[in-house]
Structure formats: C-alpha cells, structure tokens
Amino acid sequence: MSTPNRFKVTVVGSGNWGTTTAKIVAENVAIHTNVFDPEVRMWVFEEVLDGEKLSEIINTRHENIKYLPGVKLPSNLIAVPDLVSAVEGSQLLVFNVPHQFLSRICKQLKGHISSKVRAISCLKGLEVDDQGVRLLSDYITGELGIHCGVLSGANLAPEVALEKYSETTIAYPLPENHYPGDATGETWQMLFHRPYFHVRVVNDIAGVSIAGALKNVVALAAGFVEGKGWGENAKAAIMRRGIIEMIKFCKIFFNKNEIETFTQESAGIADLITTCAAGRNVRVGSEMARSGRSVEEVEAELLNGQSAQGMVTAKEIHSLLENKGLLDEFPLLEITYQMAFNGYDIDNLPAFFEKIR
Amino acid sequence: MSTPNRFKVTVVGSGNWGTTTAKIVAENVAIHTNVFDPEVRMWVFEEVLDGEKLSEIINTRHENIKYLPGVKLPSNLIAVPDLVSAVEGSQLLVFNVPHQFLSRICKQLKGHISSKVRAISCLKGLEVDDQGVRLLSDYITGELGIHCGVLSGANLAPEVALEKYSETTIAYPLPENHYPGDATGETWQMLFHRPYFHVRVVNDIAGVSIAGALKNVVALAAGFVEGKGWGENAKAAIMRRGIIEMIKFCKIFFNKNEIETFTQESAGIADLITTCAAGRNVRVGSEMARSGRSVEEVEAELLNGQSAQGMVTAKEIHSLLENKGLLDEFPLLEITYQMAFNGYDIDNLPAFFEKIR
Incomplete structure (x- = not known):
C-alpha cells in the first residue's frame, strides 16, 4: 500500500x-x-x-x-x-x-x-x-x-x-x-x-510556555523553604503564590488570560506540583538552604555540573521586571531572586508576605 | 479602661x-x-x-x-x-x-x-x-x-x-x-x-468546605498511586483531576462557581497539595496499595486506630452520586471509591482515564 x-x-x-x-x-x-x-x-x-x-x-x-x-x-x-x-x-x-x-x-x-x-x-x-x-x-x-x-x-x-x-x-x-x-x-x-x-x-501556547518556565523559579523557592525545615504547609503556600504570579505574568506580558491552562492542565498546576516535589530546582534550593553552600557547589554535587534552570530564569525574570518597573507586581518571583542571588534571609519570608498581603 | x-x-x-x-x-x-x-x-x-x-x-x-x-x-x-x-x-x-x-x-x-x-x-x-x-x-x-x-x-x-x-x-x-x-x-x-x-x-463557604472535604478522597487516590510506585507525575495527574472534580461538585450541588477558591486560596489547591504530600489519607492509601493490607489494618498501624476521613467521605460521595445518577460525572471520585472498597485494580487506572478523556 x-x-x-x-x-x-x-x-x-x-x-x-x-x-x-x-x-x-x-x-x-x-x-x-x-x-x-x-x-x-x-x-x-x-x-x-x-x-x-x-x-x-x-x-x-x-x-x-x-x-x-x-x-x-x-x-x-x-x-x-x-x-x-x-x-x-x-x-x-x-x-x-x-x-x-x-x-x-x-x-x-x-x-x-x-x-x-x-x-x-x-x-x-x-x-x-x-x-x-x-x-x-x-x-x-x-x-x-x-x-x-x-x-x-x-x-x-x-x-x-x-x-x-x-x-x-x-x-x-x-x-x-x-x-x-x-x-x-x-x-x-x-x-x-x-x-x-x-x-x-x-x-494556549503562552500559558503552557510560561508555566513551564516559571515553575522552576517557584520550585527554587519551594526548595529554600523545604531546606529550612518549614514543612509541607509552607511549601504549598509558596506554590499557591506561584500559580497566581504565573497567571499574572501571562496576562501582563502576553495579554492572555486563559487561567484554565494553569489550573486544569498538566502543564500548569500538575507540573508545578511534580517539579516542587522532586525536580532539580527544588533539590538545589533545598540543599542550598540546608547547607548554606553556594549554588555552584550544590549543582556540582547534585546535578553533575548541569545547572538548575530556575536560577537562570530567576535572574532573567528579575532583569525583565526591573526594566519594566514591575518588581512589586511579582513579589514571589522577585524575593526568590533575592534569596538566590543576594543573600536575602529566608527567615524573613513570613514577615515579607505579611507586608504584601 | x-x-x-x-x-x-x-x-x-x-x-x-x-x-x-x-x-x-x-x-x-x-x-x-x-x-x-x-x-x-x-x-x-x-x-x-x-x-x-x-x-x-x-x-x-x-x-x-x-x-x-x-x-x-x-x-x-x-x-x-x-x-x-x-x-x-x-x-x-x-x-x-x-x-x-x-x-x-x-x-x-x-x-x-x-x-x-x-x-x-x-x-x-x-x-x-x-x-x-x-x-x-x-x-x-x-x-x-x-x-x-x-x-x-x-x-x-x-x-x-x-x-x-x-x-x-x-x-x-x-x-x-x-x-x-x-x-x-x-x-x-x-x-x-x-x-x-x-x-x-x-x-465562599461552599467552595472552602468542599475543597476541605473532597481533598481527602483525592489524597486517598494519590496514596494508591504512590503506593504502587508510579511516581510524582502520576500523583500530580490525580491531583489535577481532583481539582477539576471539586470545582464541578461545587457547581452541581451548590450552584457555586467561584473557581478562585480552588485555584488561588490556601483552602483549595494548597491544601490539596499538602494533604497529598503528607496527610493521613495519602499515607493510608499508599500503605494499602503497597502492602495489599486492609484499611482497618493500615489505620490501626498508622493512625493509632483513628480513621482516614477520605474512606468515609469516598463512601458518602459514592452513595450521593449513585442516588443522583451522577457517577459518570465524577470519574476520579468514583474510581477512588471502587479502588478503596471494591478491589478495583489500580493498574487499570491509565486505561480507565483513556476511556474518559
């Protein structure tokens, strides 16, 4: 035939x-x-x-x-x-x-x-x-x-x-x-x-792409919290804020508002859950917070020298938001950058969330 | 004063x-x-x-x-x-x-x-x-x-x-x-x-209440999958379907459609994540699937004789849906009941999901 x-x-x-x-x-x-x-x-x-x-x-x-x-x-x-x-x-x-x-x-x-x-x-x-x-x-x-x-x-x-x-x-x-x-x-x-x-x-190409990119930053934050021994409630709180900022990011930068992509599709909430449970970025963040070691040391040990994508994305997002004057609109993404690169003390997180609620 | x-x-x-x-x-x-x-x-x-x-x-x-x-x-x-x-x-x-x-x-x-x-x-x-x-x-x-x-x-x-x-x-x-x-x-x-x-x-009283009740059934299903060794992707898939059926349950039985309660509040997605990560019901479901033991044996060992609320809720939901002729509308909740009480083989889950997609 x-x-x-x-x-x-x-x-x-x-x-x-x-x-x-x-x-x-x-x-x-x-x-x-x-x-x-x-x-x-x-x-x-x-x-x-x-x-x-x-x-x-x-x-x-x-x-x-x-x-x-x-x-x-x-x-x-x-x-x-x-x-x-x-x-x-x-x-x-x-x-x-x-x-x-x-x-x-x-x-x-x-x-x-x-x-x-x-x-x-x-x-x-x-x-x-x-x-x-x-x-x-x-x-x-x-x-x-x-x-x-x-x-x-x-x-x-x-x-x-x-x-x-x-x-x-x-x-x-x-x-x-x-x-x-x-x-x-x-x-x-x-x-x-x-x-x-x-x-x-x-x-929804934008929604699927943005969820896939930003989840790694959220997972890094989830890792920081996990490494500090804060437990599952705190990790879930980070993820909840993560979803909200993903949806907002999609709306502000791509003028798309199909929130079902984030809340009902595998690429949205399900991927975030999986990534924060056992992905590379959560493991790197967790080990950084637990040991106080640098990202380079942790990546060398855990990822065979490969890099945690969340670190790269956190930096890019920070410069984007800074350029656009939108740092205040994405407090979780920004504070994750500050924790990852500028030594912002994770113990201040609850007080920080209190201020922005 | x-x-x-x-x-x-x-x-x-x-x-x-x-x-x-x-x-x-x-x-x-x-x-x-x-x-x-x-x-x-x-x-x-x-x-x-x-x-x-x-x-x-x-x-x-x-x-x-x-x-x-x-x-x-x-x-x-x-x-x-x-x-x-x-x-x-x-x-x-x-x-x-x-x-x-x-x-x-x-x-x-x-x-x-x-x-x-x-x-x-x-x-x-x-x-x-x-x-x-x-x-x-x-x-x-x-x-x-x-x-x-x-x-x-x-x-x-x-x-x-x-x-x-x-x-x-x-x-x-x-x-x-x-x-x-x-x-x-x-x-x-x-x-x-x-x-x-x-x-x-x-x-949204209905949304917060329903999320709090149904999460335990979803966690039981997440536990079954975890106990079978299927991993994080499968667990996240269960949770994704869980959120969708929670929202639908609220709409059908309480005529409420404030999906933000489920997707943006702690009582919604965050509680489901926490509960499926480390709550009683996921632990009971996981141990039942791993060991093949009865719920009574597992509850006696893990919960000091207290009961896993998800088992009770799964049964109640099943009888409700059966009464109302709505079993087909909530496939995850129903299949969880069947796995928990009627020996439905968890290995059939992917084929089941294939049929209802």
Missing part, C-alpha cells in the same frame, strides 16, 4: 528528556504507519565514550548509555550526529535541547528548512532581552520561519522513560498558512499519546 | 487540630484585648490519664499531653470538660471536633446558645443523606440556629502547632441578621491571624 504523504519526524536533542520523547515518538510512528514515516531520526550532539561514538552506541545497542542509561530504545529510532542531515526531509521537528543551545542550533538550521515544516518545542525557558520577553516557540518561528507549538507537563523524565503513568499538554493552534495535509493538533497528539503518556491538546 | 463588649471565645474540641487552633486563638486574644475577652475556653472530652484528668493536666501543665504533646499552651487557655459550661456566655464559637461527634455535640448544645452567637467550623466533611448533601456549617446553623463560617487551609496540624509558616482561608459572609457590634470577617481574621499563620478571608 503506498502512503506517499506520511510525516517524517526528527527529534532535535538527546538528553534525558530529548531521548525520552524520541522513544515515545518512535513507538507511535511504528503504530500509526499510515500517518508517519516509520523511521524517526534523533539529532545527537556527538560524544566519544570509551572510544565509541554515542550515536553509534545508540544505533547498535539501542540505548543512550550517557543520558538515559538502562532504558531500551526502539530500533526505528536512528541517531544522527549531523544536525542538518538529521532534519533533512522531515516535516515534523521536535525541539528538545537545553535552552542555552537553542540559538546555535537555529543558526545552523537556518536556510535548510521549508516553511511548510512544523515544530513542537519541549524546551523550558523564556527569551529575555532589553526589548522584553519572548516565548521560545516564537524565537524558533522567528529564526527558522516555521510554525511552532509547545509540549509541557508533569513529566519528570526518568519516570516517563520507565513508562510510569503521566500526562502532558500540547499547545498547538493552527498557523495562518495551514494547508491541506498539514499537521494539526490531532497529528501531534497521535505522535505523542501513549497508554502511559496521556496528551491533551490546547491552543 | 472598661471594655464591655469584648467577644468571649470558646473552642469546641481538643484533638491535635482543635488544640492547635485554641492555642492560636488564645495567643491572639491576649494581644487584641480591646476586642476579645482575654480568656479562651476549650471544651475537652474528659479522659483520665494515669489517674489524672486531661482537663486538669491542660490547666496546670499547659500542655495537651494526649493530643498535642510537647507543645506549650498559653496560660489564658482554659480547658473545660462540661460542654454547656464551656460555651456559656461566649459570643464566638470555634467548632473543631471530628465529624462523627458533631451531631451529639449539637444535640447537647441545643437550647443553650443565643442566636446572636457566631461560629466558625474547622471540621472536614459533608453531611450526606437520602435528601442530598449539606455543608457541615449549614448543619450547625440548622441545629443551633447560629450563623457559621468555615476555616480550612494547607494546615497539617503538627506543623502549625510548631509555628511553622502556614496560610489558611476563612469563609465568612455576613449573616442577614448582622447587628451593630456583630463579628465580621475582620473579627475572625484578628482571632486567627498570626505571624506564622496567615489568614485570608473570602465569602
């Missing part, structure tokens, strides 16, 4: 979350063979491990021994170390790299991608500069000229990789230049929905 | 949460002596411990050694074993007993309380019978003829007792028969707000 118009898919990124999403996608294209090309490519930043190339290890042993050890990958998932070859001919791209690599990747891809290509960003973060703030999906659209949605949810990667039940949210409104045969929200749902990974599709 | 119209306060109940709220109230009346009578009475269900009466222990040693050991109580907090004497002459009553004692207490108090008295209920639960469902505060109003608000929040009692930072929500709309000098939301806030216990006052 000929199926000429099947979507070819590439996952750009192969960290633990990148590899996990590539596994999911590869499982699904093998089922929905009338919709997708049955081979999925994953761009791998090449590394040599004990004399062997990581891409070759993945392609022969079907395991990403560096970033997702112990998890069997589907054999229709092909690691490709050259970025441009990896995306060549693909209609659907899944971006899943750390935020700091995005700009270089876009530069490399520029000119190699048709405007008919569609993308989903799994990145967490925001693009902040002197002009203001931009969503990473908008950044991708700006750099590559392709429509880009987002995927975010209560998705601790190690749990999803082990096929423990999770939910996620995909935001994918149709683009203005939608064409016959073009991908829709349903296409992306088919690509990601698994019996252990349930997908809901919404239109 | 004469202060003739000061509110006299009685706390009805002296379990761990009852004693903790009595401590808070006693601390506050000692500060706001122009508003409150400086002595607070606490009704104690009398018990004899090693030959000594609990009420006498509390009044001499200023410690509830049975239900809140290790926490010093203010000396202006007076334990009174006779219920009617305890409330005599008080204008403000704080009800804080286990749900199952409420009916007997109301019977004893009937006829001894002026209709000018005001109350706050700290109870968790709902009154379900063949007619339908009633809030406990409405039950108190019905039995005693007094206006009654509610207090609920992310308040694990042991943490609040140790003065770890917490927030709470008081719902207290003014009654129709409000009179000059009558208590207001501000009065209750003054009575409960502490540097370590921040109070926000709202009008």
Whole structure:
C-alpha cells in the first residue's frame, strides 16, 4: 500500500528528556504507519565514550548509555550526529535541547528548512532581552520561519522513560498558512499519546510556555523553604503564590488570560506540583538552604555540573521586571531572586508576605 | 479602661487540630484585648490519664499531653470538660471536633446558645443523606440556629502547632441578621491571624468546605498511586483531576462557581497539595496499595486506630452520586471509591482515564 504523504519526524536533542520523547515518538510512528514515516531520526550532539561514538552506541545497542542509561530504545529510532542531515526531509521537528543551545542550533538550521515544516518545542525557558520577553516557540518561528507549538507537563523524565503513568499538554493552534495535509493538533497528539503518556491538546501556547518556565523559579523557592525545615504547609503556600504570579505574568506580558491552562492542565498546576516535589530546582534550593553552600557547589554535587534552570530564569525574570518597573507586581518571583542571588534571609519570608498581603 | 463588649471565645474540641487552633486563638486574644475577652475556653472530652484528668493536666501543665504533646499552651487557655459550661456566655464559637461527634455535640448544645452567637467550623466533611448533601456549617446553623463560617487551609496540624509558616482561608459572609457590634470577617481574621499563620478571608463557604472535604478522597487516590510506585507525575495527574472534580461538585450541588477558591486560596489547591504530600489519607492509601493490607489494618498501624476521613467521605460521595445518577460525572471520585472498597485494580487506572478523556 503506498502512503506517499506520511510525516517524517526528527527529534532535535538527546538528553534525558530529548531521548525520552524520541522513544515515545518512535513507538507511535511504528503504530500509526499510515500517518508517519516509520523511521524517526534523533539529532545527537556527538560524544566519544570509551572510544565509541554515542550515536553509534545508540544505533547498535539501542540505548543512550550517557543520558538515559538502562532504558531500551526502539530500533526505528536512528541517531544522527549531523544536525542538518538529521532534519533533512522531515516535516515534523521536535525541539528538545537545553535552552542555552537553542540559538546555535537555529543558526545552523537556518536556510535548510521549508516553511511548510512544523515544530513542537519541549524546551523550558523564556527569551529575555532589553526589548522584553519572548516565548521560545516564537524565537524558533522567528529564526527558522516555521510554525511552532509547545509540549509541557508533569513529566519528570526518568519516570516517563520507565513508562510510569503521566500526562502532558500540547499547545498547538493552527498557523495562518495551514494547508491541506498539514499537521494539526490531532497529528501531534497521535505522535505523542501513549497508554502511559496521556496528551491533551490546547491552543494556549503562552500559558503552557510560561508555566513551564516559571515553575522552576517557584520550585527554587519551594526548595529554600523545604531546606529550612518549614514543612509541607509552607511549601504549598509558596506554590499557591506561584500559580497566581504565573497567571499574572501571562496576562501582563502576553495579554492572555486563559487561567484554565494553569489550573486544569498538566502543564500548569500538575507540573508545578511534580517539579516542587522532586525536580532539580527544588533539590538545589533545598540543599542550598540546608547547607548554606553556594549554588555552584550544590549543582556540582547534585546535578553533575548541569545547572538548575530556575536560577537562570530567576535572574532573567528579575532583569525583565526591573526594566519594566514591575518588581512589586511579582513579589514571589522577585524575593526568590533575592534569596538566590543576594543573600536575602529566608527567615524573613513570613514577615515579607505579611507586608504584601 | 472598661471594655464591655469584648467577644468571649470558646473552642469546641481538643484533638491535635482543635488544640492547635485554641492555642492560636488564645495567643491572639491576649494581644487584641480591646476586642476579645482575654480568656479562651476549650471544651475537652474528659479522659483520665494515669489517674489524672486531661482537663486538669491542660490547666496546670499547659500542655495537651494526649493530643498535642510537647507543645506549650498559653496560660489564658482554659480547658473545660462540661460542654454547656464551656460555651456559656461566649459570643464566638470555634467548632473543631471530628465529624462523627458533631451531631451529639449539637444535640447537647441545643437550647443553650443565643442566636446572636457566631461560629466558625474547622471540621472536614459533608453531611450526606437520602435528601442530598449539606455543608457541615449549614448543619450547625440548622441545629443551633447560629450563623457559621468555615476555616480550612494547607494546615497539617503538627506543623502549625510548631509555628511553622502556614496560610489558611476563612469563609465568612455576613449573616442577614448582622447587628451593630456583630463579628465580621475582620473579627475572625484578628482571632486567627498570626505571624506564622496567615489568614485570608473570602465569602465562599461552599467552595472552602468542599475543597476541605473532597481533598481527602483525592489524597486517598494519590496514596494508591504512590503506593504502587508510579511516581510524582502520576500523583500530580490525580491531583489535577481532583481539582477539576471539586470545582464541578461545587457547581452541581451548590450552584457555586467561584473557581478562585480552588485555584488561588490556601483552602483549595494548597491544601490539596499538602494533604497529598503528607496527610493521613495519602499515607493510608499508599500503605494499602503497597502492602495489599486492609484499611482497618493500615489505620490501626498508622493512625493509632483513628480513621482516614477520605474512606468515609469516598463512601458518602459514592452513595450521593449513585442516588443522583451522577457517577459518570465524577470519574476520579468514583474510581477512588471502587479502588478503596471494591478491589478495583489500580493498574487499570491509565486505561480507565483513556476511556474518559
């Protein structure tokens, strides 16, 4: 049976979350063979491990021994170390790299991608500069000229990789230049929905992106409180204020007010809960508060030298709010920055909240 | 200086949460002596411990050694074993007993309380019978003829007792028969707000009550999932669905739709988070799922023979929904009942959620 118009898919990124999403996608294209090309490519930043190339290890042993050890990958998932070859001919791209690599990747891809290509960003973060703030999906659209949605949810990667039940949210409104045969929200749902990974599709790209970015700052604050031994009530109070400021951030900077994204979707409240329960940022914040050690020391110990995204985002948000004269509007985000970078004493938090209630 | 119209306060109940709220109230009346009578009475269900009466222990040693050991109580907090004497002459009553004692207490108090008295209920639960469902505060109003608000929040009692930072929500709309000098939301806030216990006052009694009751069912489900080892993503997914069904329950049964109560107040999302992190019900559910033991065995081991409120509430909600033909509208609440009482296999949960998405 000929199926000429099947979507070819590439996952750009192969960290633990990148590899996990590539596994999911590869499982699904093998089922929905009338919709997708049955081979999925994953761009791998090449590394040599004990004399062997990581891409070759993945392609022969079907395991990403560096970033997702112990998890069997589907054999229709092909690691490709050259970025441009990896995306060549693909209609659907899944971006899943750390935020700091995005700009270089876009530069490399520029000119190699048709405007008919569609993308989903799994990145967490925001693009902040002197002009203001931009969503990473908008950044991708700006750099590559392709429509880009987002995927975010209560998705601790190690749990999803082990096929423990999770939910996620995909935001994918149709683009203005939608064409016959073009991908829709349903296409992306088919690509990601698994019996252990349930997908809901919404239109609110800003809400999903902002929840995914700001949760890391809130988790840092939750960690500070946890590390001080304040308990679950205080942690929940931080999260409650976090949700409120996320909603406000979305409204002020993106003029969007779909609060259901935050209160009812996995990308909102559920992701915040998961992230504050066991994510990297809460662990870093907790250990900083407990031990009094610097973020660098704690990151070196807990994250193998990787960085806690919440620290970066807290700093960016602070400079954004300062530029815009809006520090007072986001007391939790700002006080988290002050605790993280300026030695603001966490013990003052209750008195601070008293003042701003 | 004469202060003739000061509110006299009685706390009805002296379990761990009852004693903790009595401590808070006693601390506050000692500060706001122009508003409150400086002595607070606490009704104690009398018990004899090693030959000594609990009420006498509390009044001499200023410690509830049975239900809140290790926490010093203010000396202006007076334990009174006779219920009617305890409330005599008080204008403000704080009800804080286990749900199952409420009916007997109301019977004893009937006829001894002026209709000018005001109350706050700290109870968790709902009154379900063949007619339908009633809030406990409405039950108190019905039995005693007094206006009654509610207090609920992310308040694990042991943490609040140790003065770890917490927030709470008081719902207290003014009654129709409000009179000059009558208590207001501000009065209750003054009575409960502490540097370590921040109070926000709202009008939505139904929302605050329902969140406080249903969270225990959701926590049971979160416990089942936790006990199966499914991880944080799955637990957060349960909580996300829980919030949605709480909001729906409030709308269908009480025709109220103030979703901010659930999404922005301590009594809503924050309490659910705290309860699912470390409350009794999540611990019981988790241990049941882990060990396969019966609820009775687990309660005996974990709760000193006290019961997990979520089990009782799950059963009541099930019979309510069945009566009203609404089982399909609340899939999480119903499946939790089935898992708790009818041996529904937790492993079927993802497939179940798939069907109802």
